[in-house]
Amino acid sequence: MVALPLAIAWFGAVLLAPLNGRKRWVGWLAIALLSANLGTLVWLSVDVLRHGAQQVVAGGWEPGVGITLRADELGVVFAVVSIGALLVALAYEVINGVHESFFPTLVLFMATGLTGIFLTGDVFNFYVFFEISMASAFVLSGYGRQGQQMRAALIFIVVNLLGSVIFLSGITALYHVTGTLDMGQISRFMGEQRASSSILIGVLLLVAFSIKLGLFPFHFWLPPIYRDSWPAVAAIFAGALANIGSYGLIRFGAELLEPELRFGAPVLLFLGSVSIIYGALQAITVRTAREALAYSAIGNAGYILIGLAIGGSAGYFAAVFFALVNPVNKVILFLASDLHGWLAGAAFAVGTFSVAGIPPSAGFFGKLLLFRASIDAGNAWLVGLIFVGSALSLLYMLRIYQRGYWADGIPGTLSPFRARSLVLSVAILVVGVGLWPEPLLSVGQKAADVLLTGGH
Amino acid sequence: MILLLSLTVAVLFGSGAYLLMKRDLLRVAAGIILISNSSVLFIMAAALYRGVAPIYPLPANGKISDPLVQSMALTAIVISFGFTTLLLSLIYRVYVLHHSVDQEDLADAERLADEALEPEHVWR
Numbered sequence: 001m002v003a004l005p006l007a008i009a010w011f012g013a014v015l016l017a018p019l020n021g022r023k024r025w026v027g028w029l030a031i032a033l034l035s036a037n038l039g040t041l042v043w044l045s046v047d048v049l050r051h052g053a054q055q056v057v058a059g060g061w062e063p064g065v066g067i068t069l070r071a072d073e074l075g076v077v078f079a080v081v082s083i084g085a086l087l088v089a090l091a092y093e094v095i096n097g098v099h100e101s102f103f104p105t106l107v108l109f110m111a112t113g114l115t116g117i118f119l120t121g122d123v124f125n126f127y128v129f130f131e132i133s134m135a136s137a138f139v140l141s142g143y144g145r146q147g148q149q150m151r152a153a154l155i156f157i158v159v160n161l162l163g164s165v166i167f168l169s170g171i172t173a174l175y176h177v178t179g180t181l182d183m184g185q186i187s188r189f190m191g192e193q194r195a196s197s198s199i200l201i202g203v204l205l206l207v208a209f210s211i212k213l214g215l216f217p218f219h220f221w222l223p224p225i226y227r228d229s230w231p232a233v234a235a236i237f238a239g240a241l242a243n244i245g246s247y248g249l250i251r252f253g254a255e256l257l258e259p260e261l262r263f264g265a266p267v268l269l270f271l272g273s274v275s276i277i278y279g280a281l282q283a284i285t286v287r288t289a290r291e292a293l294a295y296s297a298i299g300n301a302g303y304i305l306i307g308l309a310i311g312g313s314a315g316y317f318a319a320v321f322f323a324l325v326n327p328v329n330k331v332i333l334f335l336a337s338d339l340h341g342w343l344a345g346a347a348f349a350v351g352t353f354s355v356a357g358i359p360p361s362a363g364f365f366g367k368l369l370l371f372r373a374s375i376d377a378g379n380a381w382l383v384g385l386i387f388v389g390s391a392l393s394l395l396y397m398l399r400i401y402q403r404g405y406w407a408d409g410i411p412g413t414l415s416p417f418r419a420r421s422l423v424l425s426v427a428i429l430v431v432g433v434g435l436w437p438e439p440l441l442s443v444g445q446k447a448a449d450v451l452l453t454g455g456h
Numbered sequence: 457m458i459l460l461l462s463l464t465v466a467v468l469f470g471s472g473a474y475l476l477m478k479r480d481l482l483r484v485a486a487g488i489i490l491i492s493n494s495s496v497l498f499i500m501a502a503a504l505y506r507g508v509a510p511i512y513p514l515p516a517n518g519k520i521s522d523p524l525v526q527s528m529a530l531t532a533i534v535i536s537f538g539f540t541t542l543l544l545s546l547i548y549r550v551y552v553l554h555h556s557v558d559q560e561d562l563a564d565a566e567r568l569a570d571e572a573l574e575p576e577h578v579w580r
Contacts, residue, residue, distance in 0.1 A: 168495050
């Protein structure tokens with residue numbers, strides 16, 4: 001049952017590969033396959049949230065020998081959010097008309113990689129699935145541009161290949177120290193032993209995931225690619241691909257290398273704060289809406305780092321919740337920023353409020369939890385930082401909104417009604433979560449508890 | 457031996473990182489190849505040791521060499537091979553479009569294309 005969503009995405013991707021993705025029925029077939037993947041993931045998450053984590057060892061080997069697929073509360077919620085974001089972006093592109101034939105199959109391959117990443121209990125398997133989704137991302141970065149604007153794509157590919165090599169070195173070193181690739185065994189070993197090289201491993205993994213997520217000193221590849229790629233692709237990058245970075249930081253930092261995370265907390269706090277301020281200030285100064293959204297993504301990644309640095313139940317809860325809500329906001333904003341008409345404007349406004357953390361929106365609870373965690377930690381300086389960050393994000397988001405939707409004489413015809421209503425329905429979901437947050441809050445709390453108990 | 461291997465890894469990674477900063481895209485690709493090979497060597501240096509082939513039935517005495525390291529190195533080789541192919545094909549695409557693989561030329565061409573699009577592309 002754990003392997004079912006993975007199998008659907010994988011076989012679906014292979015099935016779609018020889019077909020011409022520009023044909024409408026192929027697009028709808030891809031949507032059906034991805035929906036089936038999402039449906040089984042939701043079913044799996046309900047089961048996991050009720051009865052606890054599930055595990056399958058590939059090839060009938062005994063646990064500890066074979067490669068394990070593991071579905072726990074943290075993994076399944078990330079999988080559902082990421083695949084949901086992929087599905088929205090795919091549906092948006094199919095409604096607007098797919099430009100190149102490889103688009104549906106690559107989205108399915110990325111879904112395979114993402115499902116695998118979130119449902120694996122083996123660090124090397126994590127690396128392999130990570131590379132599957134990165135490979136799809138590399139090809140998608142050139143989508144819809146007929147080969148123009150290749151420079152941003154090349155920088156994106158080279159920097160992320162470097163990040164992958166750093167990640168591979170990190171897990172090799174982890175294997176060298178612990179002698180196992182199983183996440184549960186590594187977590188137990190790291191909790192008991194003090195290896196002298198574990199700090200170095202922590203640094204390698206932090207750098208690798210920071211590159212994926214686009215945190216402050218490793219962000220330079222991100223704004224050009226978010227600016228130059230197609231709206232649906234930008235939504236996929238910000239809404240699904242960036243989750244690898246946040247999930248990796250949470251999983252590897254807070255579960256596998258917990259003592260090292262506590263040791264490095266001041267560094268995380270510093271990097272997170274700089275990301276928030278830098279992202280917000282850059283977002284205010286840049287000229288285009290897409291660039292402002294890209295810098296906003298850099299700033300928002302900083303909040304996840306702050307949550308991890310605070311630590312404990314409250315800190316991890318805030319980090320997990322924020323990491324789940326933020327990609328949904330970005331999907332709305334990137335898709336709506338390319339549409340015309342008041343439905344899209346309303347969706348964009350909801351995304352704006354959610355990023356700034358104004359109720360009733362899901363983003364409000366992300367900020368609220370961070371506030372609570374920093375007050376619990378007794379850090380007045382952090383409370384001030386989050387307040388200033390939110391105020392700045394409201395400023396730049398309203399500025400984008402004003403230029404995009406209020407200014408006179410914006411060229412462009414009304415976009416397809418179905419595309420606008422699709423984006424609006426995601427926005428309604430965000431408001432719905434803001435009005436009735438209990439289910440998502442309890443799911444987020446369960447996911448964060450996995451980190452504290454080790455979940456094994 | 458360990459010192460020799462780690463020095464090799466360091467030299468490979470260092471030369472690769474140096475090549476990444478070059479303007480010529482083919483040199484950048486060469487840098488990526490060197491860096492990914494240094495990581496394969498790092499995998500083997502980290503955990504590979506001499507021993508009997510790990511095939512069932514295992515011999516009762518004698519050291520068995522670790523099969524995981526070999527499979528990890530193989531997987532890493534395959535993945536880096538795939539990415540190198542992808543990168544080289546993209547660079548070829550750049551060459552077909554711009555008749556140059558120099559990053560500066562590419563940047564100039566894109567700046568011109570950007571300026572041509574400027575009026576409607578700002579703030580939309």
